[in-house]
Amino acid sequence: MPVLAGKELxxxxxxxxxxSYGGADTAGVGRFTQPTDLRIVRVPCSGRIxxxxxxxxxxxxADGVLVSGCHPRDCHYASGNFYARRxxxxxxxxxxxxxxxxxxxxxxxxxxSEGQRWQxxxxxxxxxxxxxxxxxxxxxxxxxxxxxxxxxxxxxxx
Amino acid sequence: xxxxxxxxxxIREALPGLDCxxxxxxxxxxxxxxxxxxxxxxxxxxxxxxxxxIYNTATYLSGFRGKKVGxxxxxxxxxxxxxxxxxxxxxxxxxxxFGLPCAGVVDLTKVGRNVTDLGRVSAVxxxxxxxxxTTPEGEKSLAWDDVWADKCLxxxxxxxxxxxxxxxxxxxxxLGGRDPAAEEIAALEAMAPADLLAYWAEAMKRCIRCYxxxxxxxxxxxxxxxIAQTRDPHWQxxxxxxxxxxxxxxxxxxxxxxxxTECGECQRACPVDIPILALRRKANQVIKELFDYxxxxxxxxxPPLFTFKVEEDNINERGW
Numbered sequence: 001m002p003v004l005a006g007k008e009l010x011x012x013x014x015x016x017x018x019x020s021y022g023g024a025d026t027a028g029v030g031r032f033t034q035p036t037d038l039r040i041v042r043v044p045c046s047g048r049i050x051x052x053x054x055x056x057x058x059x060x061x062a063d064g065v066l067v068s069g070c071h072p073r074d075c076h077y078a079s080g081n082f083y084a085r086r087x088x089x090x091x092x093x094x095x096x097x098x099x100x101x102x103x104x105x106x107x108x109x110x111x112x113s114e115g116q117r118w119q120x121x122x123x124x125x126x127x128x129x130x131x132x133x134x135x136x137x138x139x140x141x142x143x144x145x146x147x148x149x150x151x152x153x154x155x156x157x158x
Numbered sequence: 159x160x161x162x163x164x165x166x167x168x169i170r171e172a173l174p175g176l177d178c179x180x181x182x183x184x185x186x187x188x189x190x191x192x193x194x195x196x197x198x199x200x201x202x203x204x205x206x207x208x209x210x211x212i213y214n215t216a217t218y219l220s221g222f223r224g225k226k227v228g229x230x231x232x233x234x235x236x237x238x239x240x241x242x243x244x245x246x247x248x249x250x251x252x253x254x255x256f257g258l259p260c261a262g263v264v265d266l267t268k269v270g271r272n273v274t275d276l277g278r279v280s281a282v283x284x285x286x287x288x289x290x291x292t293t294p295e296g297e298k299s300l301a302w303d304d305v306w307a308d309k310c311l312x313x314x315x316x317x318x319x320x321x322x323x324x325x326x327x328x329x330x331x332x333l334g335g336r337d338p339a340a341e342e343i344a345a346l347e348a349m350a351p352a353d354l355l356a357y358w359a360e361a362m363k364r365c366i367r368c369y370x371x372x373x374x375x376x377x378x379x380x381x382x383x384x385i386a387q388t389r390d391p392h393w394q395x396x397x398x399x400x401x402x403x404x405x406x407x408x409x410x411x412x413x414x415x416x417x418x419t420e421c422g423e424c425q426r427a428c429p430v431d432i433p434i435l436a437l438r439r440k441a442n443q444v445i446k447e448l449f450d451y452x453x454x455x456x457x458x459x460x461p462p463l464f465t466f467k468v469e470e471d472n473i474n475e476r477g478w
Contacts, residue, residue, distance in 0.1 A: 052393070055408045059401050073468065082466035086448075089473050090415050090463070093444030096347055097437055098408060099355030108478055121478050136352040140359055146399035 009063040009129055013040045014049050018076040020068035022112030024122075032119040035126040038066065046070065046107075047080025051091035058100050061138040064129035067107040068121065074111065081109070099140075103132055161326030162207045165230065165256050168323040169202050172228055172254055179228035179256070180218050182211040188282040189266065189291075193218065196228075205230065209284050212263045212307075214238055214421045216376040219248050226252050232260035233315035237419040237454030238376035240319050244457055245417070245464075247379055257318025259329045262302075262310030264289065267431060269305050273298060309422045312337040319455060339420075339439050346436060362403040364430040371424035371434060372410060377417045385409060411437040416445045416463045419454040448472045 015021040021042050027034060043049055046069025054065045067088060075081045088107045095102045106125055110118050159167075169179050173196065183194035183204040191210040195218075196202050207230075215229050216238035231239060239255060242248045264284075270276045273293050281292035289305055291298040303311075316329035346354060369386070372378045385393045386406050393409065394402055410424070418438045425435040445451055449462035449472070 051412050052409060055412070056393070056405060059405055059408075079466065082468065083463075085470065085473060086463055086466055089448060089470075090441065090444050091412065093448070094411065094415070094437075094441050096351070097343065097354075097440040098404070099349075099351050099353070099358055101351045106476070108476075117478070124478055136355065140352060140355045141399070141401045141404070144359055144363055144400045146397055146402075 009037050009126075009134060010061070011038045011064040011066060011126065011129055012057050012062045013038050013066040013068065014043050014046075014053060015040050015067075016046045016069040016076075016081075017042050017044050019070040019074065019112050020110040020118070023068075023110040023114050023118040026113060026115035027118040027122075030115045032115060034119055034122045037063075037126050037129070038122055045075065045077050045080035046084035046088075047075070047077065049084060049088070051087050054088075054091060054105055055098075058095075058104060058135070059137060059141070061135060063132075063135045064104045064106075064125065066121070066125050067105075068110045068118075069107070071109040071111055074109075100135075100137070101132055103128055104135065161258055162205070164325035165207075165258060165323065166202050166205055168256060168325070169196060169205070169228065169230075170199050172323075173197075173199060173202070175226065176228045176254060177222060177225040179230065179254075180215045181205045181230035181256075182207075182213065182215070187277065187279065189269070189276060189279045207258055209262060209264045209289070209306075210282070211260075212266070212426065214374070214376050214423045216242065216421075217374060217423065219253065219376070220379040223248065224252070226254070228254040228256060230256045230258070231318050231321070232258075232263070233313065233317050233319070234260075234309065234419065234421045235376075236318035236320060237315060238421055239454075240457050241377065241417060241419050241454035241461075242379075244454070244459060244461060250457065255318060255321040255323075257321035257324040259317050259326045261316065261329060262306045262313065264305045265307040265426070267426075268307075269300065272300055272304075307422060307426075308338045309420060311335055312339065315455070320457060339435065342433065342436055343440055343443065358404055358407075359400045361432045362400040362407070365400075365403040365432060366430065367398075367403060367406070368429060369406075370427040370429060371407075374423040374427035375410070375414070376419070376421060376423065377414055378410070407434055407437055410434075411441050414438050415441040416449070416451065416461045417453050418442055 049067055057065050069081045069084055072081055092102050108121055110121055179196040181194045182191040184206055185192035193213055194204055214235050215231060216235045219242055243250050278294050279291050283290040289300045312335055314331040386409055422435055445462055451462045
């Protein structure tokens with residue numbers, strides 16, 4: 001049994017290739033200690049992120065979703081993160097009505113050189129998710145018929 | 159001359175230059191109006207106006223893209239037309255708008271609570287102080303406030319926002335009236351997240367994935383390319399699970415954020431009465447707070463998610 005079983009939650013991160021993904025790499029190269037709950041999906045730009053990625057992830061049972069892109073005005077494609085900011089802010093406002101704690105989703109900006117800031121972001125967000133606990137989505141939706149049997153990717157706690 | 163007759167005359171005059179004019183006619187029984195597509199002058203005689211004109215005529219507009227059509231609108235329908243024009247989904251010069259002042263439409267679900275069988279209502283009189291129905295059990299008289307659709311109780315747009323022909327006295331909006339939809343959202347948000355999710359799961363259990371909510375939506379213009387049914391990308395499986403059903407509602411709600419004109423057709427069309435309009439109304443509340451924008455009231459305005467500001471006014475970038 002893995003040593004972290006029961007202690008780790010499942011957090012999915014959508015990171016911009018040009019900054020935050022590099023920032024996370026910088027943090028790793030610098031050997032900064034980070035919580036291990038986060039799984040990263042690399043995307044070409046925060047503007048590539050459809051808010052439905054986040055909805056689908058949360059409905060799939062993820063305990064938290066973190067989105068990180070380039071700082072406003074620093075987008076590799078000039079304006080992707082400005083559009084992303086509007087969409088993600090709207091989504092954050094909509095999560096409460098579907099019964100998901102808005103604290104399970106955050107978005108932020110981290111540049112490629114900000115390894116320390118990345119460490120801080122990951123640590124803070126992971127603490128926030130641990131304070132909220134495991135997501136009730138799987139238990140609530142799984143109680144109804146028709147759900148497919150789990151195809152893996154469960155949180156380590158399950 | 160009655161306003162309806164004035165409009166009929168205008169439609170007859172405009173008809174030679176148009177593919178058709180969309181309106182309402184008496185349906186299969188006196189309680190149900192159905193859409194009417196007027197192509198010949200004699201079709202115009204069948205046009206009706208009143209609280210039974212429930213359907214949003216703007217829903218059909220995007221299907222006539224590239225053709226010149228006319229559309230008879232209630233105030234709320236005209237918002238959908240304006241939003242379609244804003245998004246360049248229809249051209250202003252391709253659509254002739256006929257407007258009449260609308261006092262409200264009835265919610266047949268509410269009427270249905272007062273009669274045993276909606277299909278056996280043999281006569282309807284909506285001209286008086288109450289809605290009078292003739293049923294096999296005898297005459298029924300329903301107070302208007304009990305049968306108006308929720309959207310009508312707080313309606314601010316009784317008259318067409320833009321129109322080429324308008325007949326009748328414009329109705330002033332009632333301010334400070336009850337807003338049942340806002341009350342519904344407040345009640346839902348007062349629940350704990352897990353309880354609210356369980357509430358939606360329980361409601362979605364009834365969903366049969368007929369997509370009537372999407373098909374009746376004037377803003378759903380993707381037709382055969384809806385991501386709920388494409389295999390590539392494969393957003394949704396065919397599983398009959400509440401997760402997929404709730405996911406579809408979120409797809410619809412997020413795709414309508416900043417576009418939804420709250421005509422209520424999705425919820426009206428739902429054959430199992432799932433209160434799905436709350437999801438769209440919430441999205442609109444968020445848009446209103448963040449961008450001070452309301453869909454479908456200004457043909458020149460740019461929808462908020464189509465644009466951005468370098469320094470946003472109301473987005474608080476939470477520091478880390």
